[in-house]
Amino acid sequence: MKTIKYPSEGSWEALLKRPTRTFEDIENTVNSVFKDIYKNGDDALIKYTKMFDGVQLSKFEVSEAEIQNASKLVYENLKKAIQQAQQNIHNFHKAQKTAVVKVETQPGVNCWQTKKAIQKVGLYIPGGTAPLFSTVLMLAEPAKIAGCKDIVLCTPPDKNGEIDPAILYTAELCGVTKIFKLGGIQAIAAMTFGTKSVPKVYKIFGPGNQYVTVAKQVATRYNIAIDMPAGPSELLVMADQTANSEFVASDLLSQAEHGEDSQVILVSTDEKFIESVQAEISKQIKELPRKNIAEKAIQNSKFILMKDFETALELIDFYAPEHFIISTKNDDFFVENINNAGSVFIGKYTPESAGDYASGTNHTLPTNGFAKQYSGVNLDSFQKSITFQKIDENGIASIGETVELMAEAEGLQAHKRAMTLRKNALKFNK
Known part of the structure; x- marks a missing residue:
């Protein structure tokens, strides 16, 4: 040392x-797996699960019976510890909720912003040498608080085709809607494209090895958002x-x-x-x-x-x-x-x-220097902001000429006309 x-x-x-390793070192492998899963769906998932995880599976979704059995296998003191951690994570992330922001920017011009949950989110939970049930808490709990409708979780199976009971117990505790025995590149690709078994999501969360990190970055080429490139x-x-x-x-x-x-x-x-x-x-x-x-x-x-x-x-x-x-x-x-x-x-x-x-606090955080421009996962990660505006007659009088002048200066006459017609209609109605 x-x-x-x-x-x-x-x-x-x-x-x-x-x-x-660099992105380029891994990208070819990731692209190959993505193309195969896009084309062949579940058949490709079966192939790569056998190749990478060493287990032959025909079904990937965890059954309700497996979830209930897992709960029996987690000892009571660990359950209590998980529940206490869940409560602290819940309290901290619930406190991040913000009220609707509403401003009258000019007389008769009302603008506001509200936050809506991302409807379909995918959570990747590493499960290799250390099954990280704590990451389930960090991702599923804020997703539930945000109001995400579909919370899909993927985590790699062990050599017996099983998932660590603590992961299943925690997922059920936090309101995960579907759980799949899928790891690595194939899990990210499945949530990116959707297959007969695995639903497509809008945004993917979670840490992983270098292959998972690159797979998440490749997923963004297919209109999928990610939390961050966490490696x-x-x-x-x-x-x-x-x-x-x-x-x-x-x-x-x-x-x-x-x-x-x-x-x-x-x-x-x-x-x-x-x-x-x-x-x-x-x-x-x-x-x-x-x-x-x-x-x-x-x-x-x-x-x-x-x-x-x-x-x-x-x-x-x-x-x-x-x-x-x-x-x-x-x-x-x-x-x-x-x-x-x-x-x-x-x-x-x-x-x-x-x-x-x-x-x-959340432990899903930016690595590899990305803390210079990314935040760690928080409640906002599971939401997007929508802005609204409503203009009345007074508002047309307040900003009408400004809009016309700016549109004309940019050479966009239809933009100008959309305002001029309203101004003229108000004068006519008077």
């Missing part, structure tokens, strides 16, 4: 490069000598165990603190059941020594981390000045895992 000391700004891009998980911790090295090491490892392509970064202004964290990582990693995965991810880790908080902040904003933990003598400096981050965790007693599960 090497420490990079005082890297120059010109080296940041190479230093902070994510350990992911392998990442965490950046900003800590100084006042932080707890044991805590920081555990935070870095909590992301490293997600997957081999996860990336964790420690930025600090204190070299001895970095060394203490490295020692803690070496100690703690031995105790992890997912040690082999974490070790490979740690190979992609960076330990960066910066001269001061100001240059550290510049580097962090440049990186735009998915998760950003702050544990310093002056946390407020980073809280007030950070521009690019998916979700921020403040102070030594705020582990990133709290946000992953139960604090209430």
Whole structure:
């Protein structure tokens, strides 16, 4: 675990490069699968499920009996934990509801905006080495609050053709309407085009591996919206000598165990603190059941020594981390000045895992630097805004001439005439 000391700004891009394959490396595979599923529907889904997931399925939709049986397999303490997390996520996302915005911009010109739920949404839930039932909470609960009519969930089956019981229990708890045993590229393609078994949706949500990420981006070519291009998980911790090295090491490892392509970064202004964290990582990693995965991810880790908080902040904003933990003598400096981050965790007693599960914020967040222009999933992600306007006689008098002048200046006479006719009709009626 090497420490990079005082890297120059010109080296940041190479230093902070994510350990992911490029879009072009994966795109050909994704396009091939998409074309096959568009043409052959369920038959192609059967083929790719056998190829990629190693199981032969003839039916993909989870039955009501499977859902009910799954509920019996989830132990009661876990059910209670899921329910508490659901309540916190519900409370936080319900608070994001906004009232209708209505303004009379001129006398007689009334404009307003209201939000409507996206009717059909698709949720992708990773299920490979770690079945993420927590992601069901993060996506299905706000979809339900928003009022989405059809909530379709896809998650890969195991080698026995089954789905983790906790995923099914949580999906039922959060009001998912249909559940399918489908993973990877084929799941995204199925929700993009629709097949005999799987309904087409309007917007697809959820994290996944690099193939899922590219598949979501390809789906946008077919008039499907996506939440964001969310790929392998990442965490950046900003800590100084006042932080707890044991805590920081555990935070870095909590992301490293997600997957081999996860990336964790420690930025600090204190070299001895970095060394203490490295020692803690070496100690703690031995105790992890997912040690082999974490070790490979740690190979992609960076330990960066910066001269001061100001240059550290510049580097962090440049990186735009998915998760950003702050544990310093002056946390407020980073809280007030950070521009690019998916979700921020403040102070030594705020582990990133709290946000992953139960604090209430959403853990579906922009990765790979997309925090510079994307937000994490929130209630608005499941809604779209519609604007309305109503103009009466006074409104025609207020803005009629303005519309005519602007339309004429742009050479759009029909636009002008649409207003002139109304103005003349009002004069005639008087």
